[in-house]
Amino acid sequence: EVQLVESGGGLVQPGGSLRLSCLARGLSLSTHDVSWVRHPPGKGLEWVAAIDYVPNITRYAGDVLGRFTMSRDNAKNAVYLQMNNLKPQDTAVYSCALGTEWPPQTRGRGTQVTVSS
Secondary structure (H helix, E strand, O other), X not given: OOEEEEEOOEEEOOOOOEEEEEEEEOOOHHHOOEEEEEXXXXXXXXXXXXXXXXXXXXXXXXXXXXXXXXXEEHHHOEEEEEEOOOOHHHOEEEEEEEOOOOOOXXXXXXXXXXXXX
């Protein structure tokens, strides 16, 4: 069974930072493109970022470009999302997903990120 497990969310003030982790079980992330998506309260699912497995090219949604950085560690079978200069509009449940198809077919349950003063 494939499982994607996210962690690292929490409550942070505007301008703060968080680092989200996504650990995979049941498959190797090193042979998959991986995405981060988010579900803001009262809104639909949004694509945030993606990383290709060859050659690890990253892509970002316009409103997070320059603030978020996605990376992978194949030895740990994990991907990460470093989020800096967080804004209240970044508040959402963040999930990692296999591939870059839309909507994503396989994703984790997510981790809550709340940006508030």
